Amino acid sequence: MRGITIPLLVALLFAVCTVAMTASPALAQQDEQVVTVTAKQYEFSPQTITVKKGTPVVLELTSLDRLHGFSCPALKLRSDIPPGKTTTVRFVPDKVGTFPFHCDNFCGSGHEHMIGTITVTE
Amino acid sequence: MKTGIERREFLKLAGIGSVVFASGLMGMNGLGHAATPAQDDFFFVQMSDTHWGFNNPAVNPEAGTTLQKAVAAVNALARQPDFIIFTGDLTHTTDDEQVRRKRLGEFREIVGALKVKNVRFMPGEHDAGLDNGKAYQELFGETHYAFEHKGVHFIVLDNVSNPGSTIGDAQLQWFAAELGKIDKKAPLVIFTHRPLFDLAPDWDWHTRDGAKALEMLKPFTNNVTVFYGHIHQVNHHEADGIKHNSAMGLMYPLPAPGSVPIKAPLPWTPSQPFKGLGFRGVDAGKDRAYALTEYPLKGE
Numbered sequence: 128m129r130g131i132t133i134p135l136l137v138a139l140l141f142a143v144c145t146v147a148m149t150a151s152p153a154l155a156q157q158d159e160q161v162v163t164v165t166a167k168q169y170e171f172s173p174q175t176i177t178v179k180k181g182t183p184v185v186l187e188l189t190s191l192d193r194l195h196g197f198s199c200p201a202l203k204l205r206s207d208i209p210p211g212k213t214t215t216v217r218f219v220p221d222k223v224g225t226f227p228f229h230c231d232n233f234c235g236s237g238h239e240h241m242i243g244t245i246t247v248t249e
Numbered sequence: 250m251k252t253g254i255e256r257r258e259f260l261k262l263a264g265i266g267s268v269v270f271a272s273g274l275m276g277m278n279g280l281g282h283a284a285t286p287a288q289d290d291f292f293f294v295q296m297s298d299t300h301w302g303f304n305n306p307a308v309n310p311e312a313g314t315t316l317q318k319a320v321a322a323v324n325a326l327a328r329q330p331d332f333i334i335f336t337g338d339l340t341h342t343t344d345d346e347q348v349r350r351k352r353l354g355e356f357r358e359i360v361g362a363l364k365v366k367n368v369r370f371m372p373g374e375h376d377a378g379l380d381n382g383k384a385y386q387e388l389f390g391e392t393h394y395a396f397e398h399k400g401v402h403f404i405v406l407d408n409v410s411n412p413g414s415t416i417g418d419a420q421l422q423w424f425a426a427e428l429g430k431i432d433k434k435a436p437l438v439i440f441t442h443r444p445l446f447d448l449a450p451d452w453d454w455h456t457r458d459g460a461k462a463l464e465m466l467k468p469f470t471n472n473v474t475v476f477y478g479h480i481h482q483v484n485h486h487e488a489d490g491i492k493h494n495s496a497m498g499l500m501y502p503l504p505a506p507g508s509v510p511i512k513a514p515l516p517w518t519p520s521q522p523f524k525g526l527g528f529r530g531v532d533a534g535k536d537r538a539y540a541l542t543e544y545p546l547k548g549e
Binding site for chain 1: 341409
């Protein structure tokens with residue numbers, strides 16, 4: 128009986144440790160604000176993104192048609208958005224305000240209207 | 250041989266109302282410059298952002314004839330320039346490849362009426378951003394090149410054929426090789442469509458890898474002037490001894506950098522037709538001073 132209990136305790140301890148190791152990232156992800164953004168000629172959706180200062184943000188960017196770009200110079204964010212995949216941009220807003228973003232890969236006659244804003248609140 | 254004073258007289262003879270010697274702007278001493286003999290002075294014209302094919306009557310109800318008026322205005326100059334350079338956005342964007350070729354062909358035909366036949370071109374993103382410059386190259390040839398005129402080195406850089414507004418590593422290597430051929434003390438003029446520096450990144454008024462080109466130009470400090478288009482207005486900027494000068498457009502003006510949330514074309518002013526449109530003459534010489542003269546388009 129005793130010989131069985133010790134391996135069982137070891138196994139339980141191992142299982143608890145395994146759960147804890149896999150749970151840590153999950154807990155961290157819960158602290159992130161995930162924002163899904165789609166891009167297509169010639170608009171982003173949503174065009175306004177509201178996030179909180181100090182809270183990690185994950186932008187999940189997807190293009191529905193062709194290569195676009197996501198650029199928010201004030202927050203030092205930029206990425207290409209190729210079609211057919213989700214592109215992830217992570218950042219932690221460190222200042223409050225409203226910051227414009229735009230498509231920075233020339234994408235057609237309405238390219239210059241492909242804009243939006245990120246608002247960072249307290 | 251012409252002195253600076255003679256150059257001023259030359260410009261008066263050319264029918265220019267307001268001669269602006271930009272010696273301060275160019276980092277030169279105006280009086281000192283005027284007293285310095287300058288051999289092989291010459292005069293060229295920069296025309297930019299003609300946007301042939303643009304169609305928005307609220308912005309320019311005379312869009313179909315504005316380019317022709319600009320050609321006529323240059324042809325009417327009392328003294329014709331040594332050469333003319335178009336700094337990009339020859340045509341307005343279209344997603345249709347056939348229409349793009351048609352517009353480029355029409356543009357070429359219209360500017361073929363220029364008296365001066367030494368005419369140089371470069372693309373803007375409206376011409377070349379959607380097909381990596383393919384149609385442009387079919388009609389106008391290389392998108393980046395170098396030439397020399399009376400002792401001044403000119404390099405045309407293409408920062409638009411890549412939709413991501415980059416010069417690109419291959420062209421930067423070519424640029425480095427071209428710079429390697431030039432005396433570091435010789436006057437050097439760079440033509441681009443987009444600004445090489447970060448004028449207004451929120452409006453995409455920059456070149457993503459422009460800093461690499463500017464770094465290469467550092468050994469030429471105080472000898473380099475950049476003339477560009479793209480922003481449809483006159484803007485002067487100097488950094489690290491390099492002077493950057495944008496030109497007015499020839500189809501519609503745009504707001505001042507960062508002045509409004511959206512950089513939409515400024516509406517037509519009926520009481521002031523062609524307000525904000527024009528081209529420029531550049532009086533250049535080996536002394537590295539460039540007298541800029543803006544010619545507003547009057548539509549006559």
